[in-house]
Amino acid sequence: MDPGYVTLEQVAEHAGVSLATASRVINGSTRQVSQRLREKVEASAHELGYLANASAQTLARNSSSLMGLVVHDIADPYFSQIAAGVTRYAEELGLVLVLGTTNRSTQAETRIISALRSHRAKAIVIAGSRTTSEESDARLAKEIEAFGRQGGRVALVSQATLPADTVTPNNHSGAAALAQHLVAQGHRRFAILAGPPNLRTARERLDGFHCALSAAGLELAHHNVVHGDFTRDGGYESTRRLMALGTDATCLFAVNDVMATGAIAALRAMGKTVPEDLSVAGFDDIPTLRDLTPSLTTVRLPLEEMGERAAALALDSDHHGEPRVVSVEGTVMARESTAPPRN
Amino acid sequence: MDPGYVTLEQVAEHAGVSLATASRVINGSTRQVSQRLREKVEASAHELGYLANASAQTLARNSSSLMGLVVHDIADPYFSQIAAGVTRYAEELGLVLVLGTTNRSTQAETRIISALRSHRAKAIVIAGSRTTSEESDARLAKEIEAFGRQGGRVALVSQATLPADTVTPNNHSGAAALAQHLVAQGHRRFAILAGPPNLRTARERLDGFHCALSAAGLELAHHNVVHGDFTRDGGYESTRRLMALGTDATCLFAVNDVMATGAIAALRAMGKTVPEDLSVAGFDDIPTLRDLTPSLTTVRLPLEEMGERAAALALDSDHHGEPRVVSVEGTVMARESTAPPRN
DNA sequence: CACCGTTGGGAAAACTCTTTCCCAGAGTAG
DNA sequence: CTACTCTGGGAAAGAGTTTTCCCAACGGTG
Structure with missing residues (x-):
């Protein structure tokens, strides 16, 4: 036998x-x-x-070679890019990566983290912006704290409210830089697909854009800001609503690339051409979307690098002070989907 | 304390x-x-x-709640779609998913599987076409066999040479159906971006396409088949080489969508328009690429479902006979990137 | 009322490692 | 030549569960 x-x-x-x-x-x-x-x-x-036998080793050493990664949806290119970075770093150190997907449910999130805790994972990277809800944050903070007491470490990507090391894109300044570029191109009236109202990332990009407009002495009409899902279909849908109400904007800013993609599709379906009838800009610079026609003006984020740096923070076990925050700047990628408005 | x-x-x-x-x-x-x-x-x-303590439980029960997934590159939408399916299934059963990426190295592949073996994983899904190299297959087969002796099970996605349950797209018939559609549209001369010569998936799609052309009494000129990387840049590069040599084809078939994307980009860079100057078709129907302009004629593969079914096969512990093979049919999606040729 | 089967509780072995502690032997200094 | 310090080997005590095995109590049958 x-x-x-x-x-x-x-x-x-x-x-x-x-x-x-x-x-x-x-x-x-x-x-x-x-x-x-x-x-x-x-x-x-x-x-x-x-x-x-890895379990026996983990038991005897009371420390495993597991590293966790928590994302909302691994099929979303935004997350799969980050995942690639985390993976690379974990692999380099001979760690095994555990992938958890939450589908944006905070319940699933705590469940996954507690599973990782039960496996005595070394570190966890949690990617994905959080809603601004206080109460789910508190639950999560408790899990993180418990994980820390066990000797594990957590790093976050793109969310800064929790007490853990964080790598976060500077959404505010990226969106502001984009706004400045568009204003310089001659745009004066903007519409914004702002995503879910309580999603931190979406909110920051909206704010950054708004600030830059104010600084340039421009107003953002209330009816030109529409909320919707943070997805391609959300962008499509939001654009339809925006156009149905009528807008005087010459440029549309979608707070992420997949929404911008949906927006362009919606505009095309309505017989509008981009950028002639309306300019469109996005945020993230998703690689698979770089071949869209017209190519998308957007803000590039080094997603893979962000994943890698988050993994590094989470695994740097000799830091024990205040949570560190690494801010990553985006760069404006001016491409075909925006053009000076026709007067 | x-x-x-x-x-x-x-x-x-x-x-x-x-x-x-x-x-x-x-x-x-x-x-x-x-x-x-x-x-x-x-x-x-x-x-x-x-x-x-999960390790203690695993040790005592000699069976863990881990499930493995091995892919070439998680940032590739093809794999991240499959991963989403596997994840969903694993999550449903309360299993924890371990993600390994190989970067197409068979060495990394065996290393990952042995790590999973050492963690007493319940099952492993290995996604991604294999090269047709005999010797690396043998090494992998040995790992899989060892895993089986431990009581673990393996399922493969899109590769059928190894002794394990397999979910595989019918690349041959999908490519053939696509060829028939294009011939019916009036195309007679084709060029093919065939990917790496030793990659099984690429090979099958090429063969299927070729067979259907032969059946229709059409020849495929040797100089119209170019090999290259299985990536967006590989498609770009291959197209440049094809066009540099000159081609009489009216339709270009790239054996996957990302290559087709590269092809369209290359053609555009050369001042050619698709489909007027040249029709282009792909394979896979990657969701993020559905908003390309012109929209891509391709063969849709239910990738997420394939991942889910592979997970189901791998976890169905009461099957113990011959490896099962589940074949999944693709469906031709006729879209804008192909049109009848101008005479 | 004796016998037997069932139920539910606990003691202890088992799972596979790591690590502490002890010990023998060898080398070195005084 | 004694005493002391290294060095490297092994016995055994963990690590936190599950599961087997034993036993007491209880209810039912003849």
Whole structure:
């Protein structure tokens, strides 16, 4: 009856040494083992095809080689980019990455984090903007705190209200820079697809854009700001509503690229051409969207790098003070979807 | 000194019962526990904030709640779609998903699988076409076999040479159906961006397309088939090479959507318009690419569903015979990037 | 009322490692 | 030559669960 795996005890026996010695050979412990025994153990391990039992190791060491990543939706290119960065960093350190998706449910989020806690994960990266709801934040903060007491560390991507290291895009300044660019192009009246009203990221981009307009002495008409889902279809839908009400705007700013994509599709369906009838700009610079026609004016965010840096923060175990905040600047990518307005 | 976690023993003590009883209450075992004790234990567990140690459970049960997913690149929308399907299924069953990315290295692949083996994962889904290299397949087959002996199960997405359950798109028939559609539109001379020569998926799509042309009595000129990377940039590059050599084709078939995207970009850069100067078709129907202009004629694959079905196969533990193969048909999506050729 | 089967509780072994602690032997200094 | 310090090996004690095995109590049958 082949159980399918070999234990360290069998390796030790096969090599004619004690369990302790075998253990010391397999994982280079601080203790020395003589060359002779070392070779014997290594030979036996190889011959028997020994593979350590990770759970037993985790239990004995009380620390695992797992790292967690929590995203809203892995099929969303925004998150899959970040995931690629986190993955790369984890792989480099020989860590195993656990992926949890929340579908924007805070309940799922706490469930996932508690699962990671139960697995004694080393660190967790939580990506994805949070709603501004106080009460779900409190629940999450409690989980994070519990995780910290266990010796785990958390880093966040693009959200700064929780007590943990954070990598956050400077949404405010990115949106402001975009606004300045558009104003310089000659636009004076803007419409905004502002996404969900309580989503922090969406809010910051809206605010940044708004501020820059104010600074330029321009007003943003209330009826030109429409809220909707943070998705392609949300952008489509919001644009239809905006146009149905009529707008005098010459430029439409969607607070992320996928919404901008939906907006362009909606405008095309209505027989409007971009940028001739209306300019459209987005935010994020999603790689898969770079080949849209017209190509999208947007703000580039180094998403993969952000993931990597968040992973690095989460795994930097010798920092123990105030949460650190790394702010990442976006750069305006001027492309075809915006053009000076026709007078 | 707060260790940060509560053990089952502490719960048992707090509730005034034995460790065995506490264990039986927390995970509904087959054994009954009286209502009275059950409530006491539950109350204690809740009061102390008990969270089971997953490693200890895995060790004791010799079976974990982990499920593995192996992809080439999580930022590639093809894989992130599949990942979304697998995730959904895993989450439904309360399993924790471990994500491994190989960057198309078979070495990384075996490393990841052995890590999953060491964690006593329940099942693994391996997504992504394999190269047709015999020798790396053999190594992988050995890992999979070892995993099976441990009681784990593997399912593959889109590759059928290994001895494990497989969900595979019918690349051959999908490409053939696409070819038929294009021939019916009036095209007679085709060029193909065939991807890497040794990549199974690419090969099958090429073959299917080729077969259908032959059946229609059409030839495929050798110089009209160009190989290159399976990526957006590979498509761009391949198209440039194709056009530099000159082609008489009226329609260009790229064996996946991202390559088709690169092709359209390259053509545009050369001042050619699609579909007027040249029709372009792809394969996969990546959602984020649906808003391209012109919209892409392609073959739709239900990627998320494929991921889900693969997960289901991998977790269906009462099947123990020959590997099963689930074939998924693609459907031709006729859109704007192809049009009847101008005579 | 004796016997038997069932129910529910607890003690303890098992799972596979890591690490502490102890000990023998070798080397070194006084 | 003794005493002391290293060095490297092994026995055994954990780590936190699950599960087997044993036992007491109870209810029903003849």
